[in-house]
Amino acid sequence: MKNMQINHAQKGFTLIELMIVxxxxxxxxxxxIPQYQDYVARSQVTRVLGEISAGKTAVEESLSRGQFPTSSDEIGLTSSNLMNGSVPAVSFDSGEAGAGYIVATFGQDAxxxxxxxxxEISRDDQGNWTCVTDLxxxxxxxxxxxxxxxxN
Known part of the structure; x- marks a missing residue:
């Protein structure tokens, strides 16, 4: 009778191979992970700036009618419709020919x-808008x- 040899081939991965993976x-x-977090923060900044910038049109429309917006609700910006729970604030002074600002503070969801x-985007009495941030x-x-x- 012939000797039967059983071939036991290795199956699976070695510990070294698993450690390398x-x-x-x-x-x-x-x-x-840090690159993703950086991307998320940048996109949040861009989105909030875009959202409060949309309020400029509403401000200009109000000012053209002789009204001076004093709240974010008057120009359609509320914390419920801004992303990340950002809290908007609006202040326009009738004594300075429409000078004022729209500012968004990033909330805890950011x-x-x-x-x-x-x-913050602010309007001077000449109607020029500028942007400033504390980032x-x-x-x-x-x-x-x-x-x-x-x-502000």
Whole structure:
């Protein structure tokens, strides 16, 4: 009778192979997660600026009728329709020919990096609009149309 040899082939992965895969996944996650958080914060800043900028049209319309908006409701901006629970504030002074501002403070639903920060668009008595924000320059989240400064 012939000797029967049974071939026991290795099945599965070795511990070293599994450790290498886990290390690669960890490295990829360490790179991807901060990039994703950065992307989310930038998109939130851009969206809120766009949303409060839409209020400029409503302000100009009110001013053309001789009315000076004193609340965000009057120009259609409420915290319920702004993203991230941003809290809008509006102030226009009738004594300065329509000078005033619209400011949004990022709420607690915003990215942790930008929560409690503000973006403000203000109108001077000549009708010129400017943007200012207290976002740190180092973060790179300041929109191109805004300056670093102290909003109201």
């Amino acid at each position: 886990v290390a690669i996944i960890g490295i990829l996650a360490a790179i991807a 990215s942790a990096i930008i929560s409690t920060k503000k973006i 740190e320059e180092a973060t790179g989240y300041i929109p191109a149309s805004c300056e670093n400064g102290s909003p």
